[in-house]
Amino acid sequence: MSTSEKQSVKKEYIDSEETGLEFEEPEDRTIGKHSPYDPEKIRVETHQFSLRNILDMIEDEEVDLAPDFQRYQVWSIKQKCRLIESVLLRIPLPTFYFSSDDKGVMQVVDGVQRLTTIYKYVRDRESFPLSKLEYLNEQVGGKTFHNLGTEWVRRINKTQITVNIIDPQTPQKVKFDIFKRLNTGGTPLVAQEIRHCMSKKRSRDFLKRLSTSEEFIQVMPNQIIKHKRMANREMVLRAAAYKLHLPDILGEPNTMSKSYRQYESLDSFLNDVNDYLDNEITDEKMAFLEQIIKNGLKNAYKLFGSHAFRKWPLGDNYTYPVNKALFETWTVLLGQYSWEKIEPNKKNVIQKFRTACKDYSNFNDSISRSTAKSKNVAIRFKKINEIINSEA
Numbered sequence: 001m002s003t004s005e006k007q008s009v010k011k012e013y014i015d016s017e018e019t020g021l022e023f024e025e026p027e028d029r030t031i032g033k034h035s036p037y038d039p040e041k042i043r044v045e046t047h048q049f050s051l052r053n054i055l056d057m058i059e060d061e062e063v064d065l066a067p068d069f070q071r072y073q074v075w076s077i078k079q080k081c082r083l084i085e086s087v088l089l090r091i092p093l094p095t096f097y098f099s100s101d102d103k104g105v106m107q108v109v110d111g112v113q114r115l116t117t118i119y120k121y122v123r124d125r126e127s128f129p130l131s132k133l134e135y136l137n138e139q140v141g142g143k144t145f146h147n148l149g150t151e152w153v154r155r156i157n158k159t160q161i162t163v164n165i166i167d168p169q170t171p172q173k174v175k176f177d178i179f180k181r182l183n184t185g186g187t188p189l190v191a192q193e194i195r196h197c198m199s200k201k202r203s204r205d206f207l208k209r210l211s212t213s214e215e216f217i218q219v220m221p222n223q224i225i226k227h228k229r230m231a232n233r234e235m236v237l238r239a240a241a242y243k244l245h246l247p248d249i250l251g252e253p254n255t256m257s258k259s260y261r262q263y264e265s266l267d268s269f270l271n272d273v274n275d276y277l278d279n280e281i282t283d284e285k286m287a288f289l290e291q292i293i294k295n296g297l298k299n300a301y302k303l304f305g306s307h308a309f310r311k312w313p314l315g316d317n318y319t320y321p322v323n324k325a326l327f328e329t330w331t332v333l334l335g336q337y338s339w340e341k342i343e344p345n346k347k348n349v350i351q352k353f354r355t356a357c358k359d360y361s362n363f364n365d366s367i368s369r370s371t372a373k374s375k376n377v378a379i380r381f382k383k384i385n386e387i388i389n390s391e392a
Contacts, residue, residue, distance in 0.1 A: 019223055019224070019227065019231060019321075020220070020221040020222070020223030020224040020227075020321060020322055021223075021224065021231060021321055021322050021323075021324065022311075022320065022321040022322065022323045022324070023321075024324060024371070025369070027369075027370055028266075028369065028370055028371045028372060029265055029266040029267060029372050030264070030265055030266070030370065030372060030373065031260070031261070031263045031264060031265055031266060031268075031269060031372050031373060031374060032261070032262070032263060032264045032265075032374070041170060041171055041174050042170065042174060042178065043166065043167035043169055043170045044164050044165070044166055044167070044170075044178070045164070045165050045167065046162060046163070046164050046165075047162075047163050047165055048160050048161070048162060048163075049160070049161055049163055050157065050158055050159065050160055050161075051087070051118060051122075051156055051157060051158075051159045051160075051161060052156075052157035052158070054115065054161065054163075055118070055119055055122055055123060057106075058115070058119055059123070061105070062104065062105060062106065063098070063105075063106050063107075063108065063115075064105055064106065064107045064108065064201075065108055065112060065115060065116055065119070066107065066108065066112065066196060066197050066204065075113055075117060077128055077131065077132070078131075078132045079117075080117045080121070080128060081128070081130050081131055081132055081133060082132075082133070082134065083114060083117050083118070084117070084118070084121055084130060084156075085130070085133050085134065085135065085136055085140075087118070087155070087156055087159050088136055088140065088152055088155055088156065089135060089136070090155065090159070093114065093159070093161050094111075094114075095162045095163070095164060096108065096110060096111035096114070096115070096161060096162070096163045096164070097109050097110040097111065097163070097164050097166075097179065097182055098163055098164070098165045098166070099165075099166045099175055099179075099197070099198050100165050100166060100167060100168050101168050101200075102168045106165060107197055107198060107199075108197060109179050109189075109194060109197040109198060110179070110182060110189070112197065118156075121144070121145050122145045122156060125144075125146055127144050127145060128144070129142050129143055129144050129147075130142065130143055130144075139152075140152055164182070166178060166179075172198070172271050172272070172275055173268055173271065175198060176194060176195070176198065176267065176268075176271050179194045179197075179198070180194065190229050190230070191234070191267050191270075192229070192230040192231070192233055192234035192237070193229065193230055195234075195237075195267075195270065195271060195274055196230060196233065199274050199275075199277075199278055200278040200279075202277065202278050203274050203277040203278045206240075206277055206286060206290065207233040207236050207237055208233065209290065210236040210290060210293055210294070211232040211233045211235070211236050213294060213297075215294045215297035215298050215301075216232070216236070216297055218297070218298075218301055219297050219300060219301040219308050219309070220232070220322065221322065224322060234270070235324060235327055235328070236293065237270055237273065237274060238266075238270065238324065238327070238328045239293050239296070239327065239328045239331040239332055240273060240277070240289055240293065241260075241269060241270055241273040241328075242260075242328050242329070242332050242377070242381075243289060243292055243293070243332045243335070244256055244273060244276070244289070245259070245260045246332060246381075248260060248261075249377055249378055249381045250378075250381060250382065250385065251378075256276075258272070260374060260377070261374040265372070266372040269372070291335075292332070292335035292336065293331055293332075293335055294335075295334070295335045295336075295337075295338075296330065296331035296332060296333070296334040296335030296336075297331060297335075298339070299334040299335070299337065299339055299342055300330050300331060300334055302339055302342075302343075303334070303342065303346060303349065303350065304350070306319060307319065307320075308330070309322045309323060309326045309327040309330060309331075310322055310323055310326065311323055311326070311357050311367070312353065312354050312357055313354060313357040313358040314351075314354040314355050314357070314358045314359075315358070316358075323367055324371070325366070325367040325368075325371040325376075325380060326367055326380075329367075329380050329381055329384050330384060332381075333381065333384055333385055333388055334388070337388070342388070345388075345390075345391070348390065348391070349387055349388060349390075352387045352390060353384070353387055356383060356387065360383070362379055363379060363380060363383050365379075366379040366380040366383075367380055
């Protein structure tokens, strides 16, 4: 690769140093035409709660904070203490947004950091003492909640917060779109963060296990392994989604209730699959799906090494960023085979893939632009399936 070509690549993948991922345009997440939902299906109710009431509900597991949730920016001790100081000063807190399920459990979608900070300060006896305060340093500086005077404890417990709660009868697609509209904070939630907060423990644990597994860590750069915006979990979810719809993609009878071609966007597709993982898939099928993904990750590493899930045109040894379209395709297809089946054909598979990256324009388009479009999904899955099963 020439110097000018390398500079072009670096410009095209300008955020890859931070994320380790090839840049993805918004239109890459579009599958079909946008179909607006019925506004009559929007059901949002506003409620007032005292902080004491909310903290009790968290302990009683009536409010789910999604404890393994991480935001892009972890709050500093100064930010945490200033939040507690705001409560003590009776400064109203911004509105919180919860999603309620059919069992009455409310999941916090916007306000996780604030509630986590307050919960830890009030209910954890080894919590942080207040410091770096702006107004109340003389009165409460250096004190944990359990060292505060009665007046200050009462102020915290009686603080009223406003919560917008989305009714469980509201369809998942509508919920997701509502939270995207409401999500206007300083560091807005990305799609997978919203999905994570709206999902149940079952799917969250599934995605966490795979994105922190030895197989995933072995084949991924550090930026993806430690990604704080959950790109790693979305990648795993995408692989699971396409595996579940693989017969449909390859033109065989569909085993799922809905074809992936019927969705308007990758996010609506992933939302449905996430819901399926939470509520419908059996434990046996989930364990099998997990094993398929792990096997695909292992085989990809053995096959490509440091070039796994990356473009690798013939005659070019530049190490490209990880490509999500290649990740989901290779992981799903390689996961179906034992390494003993693939190994004898290793050189041939590599050669044909690299040739396809260089010469096969439709294939390159399918992994570079509008990657969620059903046509492009079918092109890359069929091409790579053909490569895996080709003879030298």
